[in-house]
Amino acid sequence: MFVNESVSDRVDDLSGNESGITESQISENLETIWQKICAGLRRDLGAQIFGQWIKPIKLSVFDSDTGLLQLELPSEFSAAWVRDRYAERLLLAWKVHHPAIKDIVFQAPSGAAKIAQISHANSAGKQSEYKIASESKFRLDLDPRMTFDQFIAGNSNVLALNAAQRTAATEKPLFSPLYLQSSTGQGKTHLMHAIGHAFREEFPSATIIYMSAERFMIEFVSAMRRNEGMEFKASLREADLLMIDDIQFIVGKNSTQEEFLHTVDSLISQGKRVVVAADRPPQALDGVDQRLLSRLSMGLVADIQSAGLELRRDILKHRLATMPHQQVSEEVVDFLARTISRNLRELEGGLNKLLAYAQLTGREISRELAEEQLSDILSACRRRITIDEIQRTVCEYYRLDRNEMSSKRRARAVARPRQVAMYLAKVMTPRSYPEIGRKFGGRDHSTVIHAVKLVEHLRGEDSEMDNDVRMLLRQLES
Structure with a gap:
């Protein structure tokens, strides 16, 4: 059943009157709109990403009373992945084509498998599998877009990039742990995902763990409450590569700090690789145990500075190069690079919003359109220059x-x-x-x-x- 029960009842009641509305007509209308949206996304995202994440989406239920449209994906993992990355863009597209749609939700069908496998072949052709769903103790969720090939280098990030590439290389790194430091949205998370991808390429059978400090704490506390503390510790110490993001949120938690310290010590003593990231240098972490501070400082602290104008411009041009059908003038690129300067995540998000709006409405991409549609981002980023x-x-x-x-x-x-x-x-x-x-x-x-x-x-x-x-x-x- 595509239309919700209330709409279906009304269709039955109206059968034979002048309205002529049927369930199939409602479904066909939404299917036609969806095909138009898909055509645009296929051009923007490229065939590979579109085929992997967008093409499997199926229309599920539309509630005309609330304006809620449900989209169905094959698994809970894919539903969460699409929700996190494309929810705003998809909602905007639906609203442009069908104003009655007020919101969208992503879900997996009831009974869908919660366990997925990623098969990866090394250069010799040997297959290795990585569990990425709930059966794994620590599922590995790496963004396929965040690779070294997609990371744009500049003076502000070249040290961190080179250190990250060395960490993922075949030869044993000269330093461990690698400590990536930058303010929000400057690329440290991208580098961590890139390390994960490259390391898995080099070592298909390796155990890779990537998580936020917040998740580390939640997992640790949950394991202790279930009397599974030993299993939790053993799982961590089996990692060949351990990456913890936003380490600043682990401070102040004595028991968690203690466990993390022992884990880092164990992995380093085994010659394993450890990468952590934070928004401040180790010495500026408040409430951190001095022993843990010493471990975090003993490797390489790679600082990523705020991206300069030229790097911001290069990032926009690189993004646009993947979409040759999108015509964006040098003036607009220069305007975005100059005005959206707080972080790179905002910069790319602003460009994506502008491209999506122009595509869905047919308006030409100009500086005026950018100022109109990105006013909230621009006003927050502009420094008051007199x-x-x-x-x-x-x-x-x-x-x-x-x-x-x-x-x-x-x-x-x-x-x-x-x-x-x-x-x-x-x-x-x-x-x-x-x-x-x-x-x-x-x-x-x-x-x-x-x-x-x-x-x-x-x-x-x-x-x-x-x-x-x-x-x-x-x-x-x-």
Whole structure:
């Protein structure tokens, strides 16, 4: 039964009247919409990801009273995986095509198998299996998109990337544990997943455990309550590669810290590999046992700095290169890279939302559309840069007296930097053209419009001018 019981009853009641609504017509309409949505997702995600995660989705039940649509997947694991990564995108697509749909849920059919296997072949063709569902003591959930090939390197993350690759390599690493440190959304979790993928490629029969510190604590406490503490400890110590994310959340828990300390000691003494990640260096962890602090600091602490403008731009271009049918101008890429600067997760999420909206509505991707649809992200990310700050930075860069920003001099050596400052004021602040003009010696708004258009044109024609503007943007953003 595709339509819910209340709708079905009404269909029966209406049979023979002028409405002519049937269950099959409702189902066919939703099936047609679903095929349209799938066609777009196949183009965006690529055939492999689409075939693995989206294609198996089946329409289940639609409740017209609540606007709730249920989507069915083959297993609980796949339902959770799709929910975590594509729920917002799928809901937006359904709402565009069928406004009556208010929400969607993902579920596995009753009685579906909760145990899945991933088969993986090494270079010699030998098969090895990894349990990823509830029968395993610690299921291994690695995002297939988070590999080394998909990690974009830059000055801010090259040390962490090289250390991660060495940790996953065939030869024994020079350091253990590897401690990855960065603020939220800068790529440390991506590197941990990439280590897991690469290590499994090199050692198909290896035991890999990856979990958050929160899950580690929950599993430990649950095992102790069931009087299965010894089994829990033995399972951890069987790992060939142990990775614990967000280690900062393990602090303050004495018994958990004690167990984690003994586990790390045991694995390191056996030559096993340990990777941990946190949002701060080991010395800044509050309430951590000094012995555990010593172990975490004894390997390599690899810091991932905030991504700079060029790296953010490279990440967007890499993402777009996988979708050649999507036309996004250099101006839009530059705008997103400059304004969404807090973390890379927000950056990619903003791009995905923009692409999905443009595809589903048929609107052209422009800077105006980006400002309209990403207003919540942009407002949170924008640092409040003032026109005075812009003028001061431009004068220092071009070695001009600050008074030249308001002077009447028209010599090119003065006028051009002034025009650049006007351009930056329009790009980096919410000020209107008249407001900007008043800050530049009471100039008319038409003068500011001319300056902005001129600099935009020169950036496309003159590499030196483009380089100057990029350097100034970088200075102001930092």
